Amino acid sequence: MRLGIFSDVHANLEALVAVVSAYRDEAIDEYYSLGDTVGYGASPNECCDIVRKLVKATVLGNHDAAVASRMDYSYYYDAARAALDYHARLLDPGHMDWLRELPYTHPLPEYGVLLSHGSPLQPEEFDYVFTEDQARTLLGIFDRLPRVTFIGHSHLCRVFALSRDRAYEIPVGRHVLDPGRKYIVSVGSVGQPRDFDNRASYTIFDTNSSVVEFRRVPYDIERCAGKIFRSPLAPNFGNRLFLGL
Template identity: 35%
Template sequence: MKILVISDVHANLTALEAVLADAGNNYEVVWCLGDLVGYGPDGNQCVQRIRELPNLLCIRGNHDLAICGDADLSIFNHEAGEAIIISRRMMSPETLQYLRSLPEKQVSGQATLIHGSPRNPVWEYILDVSIAAENFASFDTQLAFVGHSHLPLMFTADPQSGLVERAYRYPGVTTPVTTRAILNPGSVGQPRDNDPRASYGIFDPQNMTWEIHRVPYDIPSVQQRIIAAGLPEKHARRLSAGW
């Protein structure tokens, strides 16, 4: 069994469809790590498409909370807050109901699924070794899968010394996961590692392996829809550069 791991789709249906096409039949289960909506123009469509995926486990992110009116917009920067207000008006009652139903955390076997971090499931970013090291004590499973940063990352903890290291993994390379680890598949809909291609992960729990994959998609068409929807132009521009 293989698991498709996606995060931070951010209402970008074109990127989501590119990821699903690239993954093909190479998975039986889907884990979605939150932020289905926000920034992009296709919130309702993305939520509906994700809900159709097989054996889905899905959690909520900070943008999901905010679009439902359950987070203080002053936490967000100006453009993100503006996009949340506009996106909220675009959401159907069914979409909002589904987003509100999502939990902050799911556990499946030896994996904990959260959006931000194990100790702060919605809001904290895990960007460096020091923050990762502080979070290993906050989950009991071998692995934690996180999103939020929009960066494909892997942090490992040595079972003897407890030393936490950032592991650099390249797209398409199969990586054995032999220790406790925090894994981030990157962002489907708005990557921020200077690579504009959509990012996702494939986890094999039988063989304990992890792969990051990158997929090109039709960015100009998404940019046009962002502008046509009245969303901040910045969120269109950044897609071309992956920041």
């Protein structure tokens, strides 16, 4: 099976459409989202529409949880908090109900896969995993981890290989998974990349060949940012898209 796994759309319709179009050339059997369909961008309803129709399953992201009143986000910085308030007012009731029911994790035991927005150690805390030190915190649950855990949240593309006593980063690209290791794969972001590459990020996992691939695709940033500039959202949410940060 070829799985299309992506994360952090963040209401960026143009990026999502570009990723879905790119996936069409990849013979994908099943699609999965790692959460944060909403937050930051100008098209939360449109993105919820597409994700809900496309994916077999998705997990709850922290922005999803905030919009759906499932977490306290009063400590978020002002612009992010205002965007979440705006999306909560804007979102269709059906999409809001969907966010309220999303799980924190979704196991795929038939593939040896776990889906989680942030760290699987305490998924309801939405902790980051994008450094080796953060990956080492998972060694304590090594026996509970499946072969590969896909995460989002950091908006960064990362791969960490784990043994019982070691966690180390390996370069992003195309990887044949070593059966003697477990892996944490951070898939980057569709709608707000933060690695100074402004192209939308997505991944493919071939369960038969045990190959994980990272892909990037350009999208119409001008159009996306223009919608943000014309909305009540903070202009920086549009500006940062051009820089990929």
